[in-house]
Amino acid sequence: MQPVEIKKDIWWVGAVDYDNRNFHGYSLSPEGTTYNAYLIKDEKNVLFDSVSRSFTGTMLCRLAQTLSLEKVDYIICNHLELDHAGALAEVVARCKPEKIFCSQMGIKSMQGYFDCKDWPVQAVNTGESLSIGSRTIQFFETRMIHWPDSMVSYIPEDKLLISSDAFGQNISSTVRYADEVGTEYLRNAVEEYYYNIVLPFSSQVVNALKALSGLDIEMLAPDHGLIYRGKQSVDFILDAYARLAEQKPCRRALIIYDSMWHSTEKMAYAVANGLEEAGVPSRIMSIQRNHHSQVMTELSRCGAVLAGSPTHNNGIMPAMAAVLTYMKGLRPKNRVGGAFGSYGWSGEGPKIVHEWLESMGMEMPMPFVKTQWSPGHESLGQCHELGKAVGQALIIKCDG
Numbered sequence: 001m002q003p004v005e006i007k008k009d010i011w012w013v014g015a016v017d018y019d020n021r022n023f024h025g026y027s028l029s030p031e032g033t034t035y036n037a038y039l040i041k042d043e044k045n046v047l048f049d050s051v052s053r054s055f056t057g058t059m060l061c062r063l064a065q066t067l068s069l070e071k072v073d074y075i076i077c078n079h080l081e082l083d084h085a086g087a088l089a090e091v092v093a094r095c096k097p098e099k100i101f102c103s104q105m106g107i108k109s110m111q112g113y114f115d116c117k118d119w120p121v122q123a124v125n126t127g128e129s130l131s132i133g134s135r136t137i138q139f140f141e142t143r144m145i146h147w148p149d150s151m152v153s154y155i156p157e158d159k160l161l162i163s164s165d166a167f168g169q170n171i172s173s174t175v176r177y178a179d180e181v182g183t184e185y186l187r188n189a190v191e192e193y194y195y196n197i198v199l200p201f202s203s204q205v206v207n208a209l210k211a212l213s214g215l216d217i218e219m220l221a222p223d224h225g226l227i228y229r230g231k232q233s234v235d236f237i238l239d240a241y242a243r244l245a246e247q248k249p250c251r252r253a254l255i256i257y258d259s260m261w262h263s264t265e266k267m268a269y270a271v272a273n274g275l276e277e278a279g280v281p282s283r284i285m286s287i288q289r290n291h292h293s294q295v296m297t298e299l300s301r302c303g304a305v306l307a308g309s310p311t312h313n314n315g316i317m318p319a320m321a322a323v324l325t326y327m328k329g330l331r332p333k334n335r336v337g338g339a340f341g342s343y344g345w346s347g348e349g350p351k352i353v354h355e356w357l358e359s360m361g362m363e364m365p366m367p368f369v370k371t372q373w374s375p376g377h378e379s380l381g382q383c384h385e386l387g388k389a390v391g392q393a394l395i396i397k398c399d400g
């Protein structure tokens with residue numbers, strides 16, 4: 001693929017990683033991802049970010065098609081995580097830039113990863129700007145989206161926001177623009193990315209959206225996935241982030257379960273029937289068959305979580321512990337919860353799941369349901385009641 005001129009004298013020089021299936025080492029990326037890097041050619045030639053180390057050659061080749069490498073004057077590191085800085089040492093060695101700009105926190109990351117004591121690094125803060133000739137680059141720190149060092153760069157003359165991790169998606173494609181794919185496909189990719197990467201930092205997203213609200217953005221170029229061009233496309237992603245950050249309860253429930261001998265599985269289906277009676281549709285996901293990041297993506301559309309685990313070694317099933325650990329770390333808010341599970345001997349599992357959901361701040365309208373051996377008519381009825389109670393509480397939460 002050739003470098004792509006996204007605006008006059010502004011080029012995409014990144015790399016498409018079709019084979020990445022484990023984004024950042026923990027999130028399923030079924031279609032790979034894209035590491036976007038951008039070059040602005042002006043009186044000073046400026047490179048924004050780089051790519052994962054294994055794509056260094058690909059990126060340098062694209063960069064060299066637009067400009068001799070030694071003509072790169074400035075490098076702006078909006079974020080130093082290695083999917084954007086993995087190529088940095090070689091880029092610095094080849095380009096020998098006059099200056100490298102990053103946030104104060106970015107310097108810490110840079111010093112942690114690289115032997116950079118001889119690099120011409122300069123820290124920038126929110127509100128500072130840099131003239132590069134006919135253009136100006138304005139810096140906004142966006143701490144925690146996705147790391148403490150993160151910042152975005154706005155070029156007012158082009159109405160262009162280069163947004164680092166914010167507003168990205170894990171899409172690998174030969175097309176570069178969000179309006180070249182279907183809206184539902186794009187929305188799903190945005191939700192998947194947000195709920196697995198950005199969700200814990202939703203309050204920072206709200207602040208960032210406020211800080212950026214005064215900017216006239218005609219093009220929004222994230223460091224992952226497709227670029228938003230034109231008002232409709234830019235509004236789409238800004239509105240999506242506002243909605244996702246708000247975590248307003250949705251009238252839909254997520255049921256996750258693990259099962260050894262189908263007993264907890266039967267309970268999960270009875271819970272779904274109770275939700276249905278309350279008027280709440282649900283999605284049942286076996287965590288043996290669904291990756292933890294698929295569970296989180298589904299949670300983006302659900303206002304309730306019902307989790308079921310058999311008792312295993314006086315605890316819960318290891319896969320359920322992994323999902324709940326992952327979910328808790330991503331700090332979902334405004335959810336209703338419920339727990340259930342079967343047991344053979346000691347029976348601690350459902351209580352542990354209940355406490356775990358409660359510790360995430362979930363509203364728990366009913367005690368956990370547990371059943372010994374195989375669920376009979378009575379315990380399936382209790383599961384039905386659990387689903388119904390959670391469904392009713394969710395409806396009140398959504399209407400309230």
Ligand code: FEO
Nearest residue numbers: 081083146147165
């Ligand atoms: Fe895409 Fe936080 O790195």
